[in-house]
Amino acid sequence: MNRIVSKFLLKLTFQSQLGITIALGIFMLALFSSIVGAWQGNKQVRKNLLEQGRHITESFARQSSLALIYASADNAAEAANATLAFPDVIGVEIHDANQHILLRRGNPDLAEFSIRLEPSGAVDDAGAKPVAVLDAESPNAWRFAAPVYSQPSNSPFHEEATPELLGHVTVVVSKAALTQVTTGIIVANLTTSFSFALLILLLIRFLSRRLTQPLNQLSASMGRAEAGESQVRAEMAGPKDIADMAHAFNSMMSVLEARAAEISQLNAGLELRVAERTEELAAANRELESFSYSVSHDLRTPLRAIDGFSGILLDDYADKLDEEGVRLLKVVRDNTVRMGQLIDDMLNFSRTGRLALTFSKIDMETLAHTVYDELQPFVSGANLHVEIESLPPAEGDSAMLRQVFVNLLSNAIKFSRAKETAEIKVGAFSAGNETVYYVKDNGAGFDMQYANKLFGVFQRLHGVTEFEGTGIGLAIVKRIVNRHGGRVWAEGEIGKGATFYFSIPRASQAQSEGDIQ
């Protein structure tokens, strides 16, 4: 029940809640005060009416003694009429000592008396005065009774004579006046109370309007501010509390706007600085790339001269050199070839960083097969089993990803050629929002201790005599994969083989990151 009420109250506005509470209160007050007032008034009027009834009855009893002495109703007619003339008296009766009705006027029977209060005609022995009593009562009338005594005469002969009970009179008094008065009081009270209630409600309505209207305006302003409208200010209207609140809101909005302006200014500055730094960085990168390119490029020319002229020496002056001289010249030439290879690798590496990536959907499985087929001429050694599992497609640059497979597969072939049965497996699995591809071999493997060196430029974990190469292949793989937004890593064990992993994000956004590298 409580819950229902509080739920109901929650749905109402402050104005309605206040109105309902006060209306209920005033209604209860009006009802209570009417009831109390009516009860009080009723008590008072009843007392007065009873008093009056008794007086009328006593006076009627006194006037009826002659009629009873002479047993003549006519003698009492005037008194009866006079008594009936009282506003609330509806009937009178005169009974003689034998309980016979001597006179009856009005409609004393209108009231059906169910309650008989006490025996009629009680005699006041002390004063021999007719004392009226409330003889009976019905819902709409009272009946008073009073004894009638013979009049004590003023003559000296009857000095000691005791008054004689001649009979008694009854007077029936209607309660209409009482009911009327009570109803009147209740109606008057209720009318006054309700008039006041109405007045107060109107007043409250006006006051609460004055209170809620600025509140509503304030909340509307807040709503507009929340929706993102700028320069929202609340009107400073209504009672002081509300105006204070509006003022606080306005100050808050000013502060917020100032802060927002400050932040956007800072942001703009920051963006500008980031743009400047990015441009500087890009310029530095370009410079570095062009430097490494021109260095590599310019190194080739003297290298060709060394190789060329030592070659000429070997060709044209072989007869003038002894065996050691020829061997030494060959060492020179071998090293120029190796240096040439290093320079070419450096250029290639530099190129993988500079070339713009063209993203498209790549069928990785077909790519792996194609690359493997192209590498067939380089397969030496006995048994080579290559298993290419089904590979999901990747979003990337086809030439670049092709280079990744070339490097990884040729590595796998190279490092497993010493095995009796070389086994290479290309596979893929899904991890988070990227696809991980791997190339696994059972070849020479590596010590996990040096795993971090694998992908460095010109880093090698094997001697040149054992396995040829400059150590650029994995560095190129790393650079390409990084430019695609992916990662590279490897697992291996000496003599047992190695697995090289690279991941490609499923929806690659690597383009932007890749350009700075």
Added chain:
Amino acid sequence: MTNNNGIVEILLVEDNPTDAELAMRALKKSNLANNLVWVKDGADALDFLFGRGAYAGRDIGCTPRVILLDLRLPKVDGLEVLRTIKHDEHTKNIPVVVLTSSKEDRDITESYQLGVNSFISKPVEFNAFAKTVAELGMYWLLINRPPMQGK
């Protein structure tokens, strides 16, 4: 380097003397260097082709069968030389082979856009270099057939 009758078969544009010597040696070994002119920069190359400067008075109607052009050249850059050659009615039919150390895609692309006939990266290794130069000399002088020269 020119022979007496003024016929020029190869115009070698190369600023590096060792590279030039190696190239000429390779061509000589194949007997292709008899009518070879070597100029050391782009300006010289254009002077030669258009009979200006040091080459004033040369019979410019006598065009080389092939031009071997390096790209990194002093004074006038190789690509500029190429552009000038390919934009001139008189010289645009002369086959131009870019022979350079550069492997840069930008150079390759631009050379082809300017109308180069062939683009060759000089191998570092002398044997490979000698073989390449000999082969391209063989091809352009003996195998390739140029359009008839009109005067």
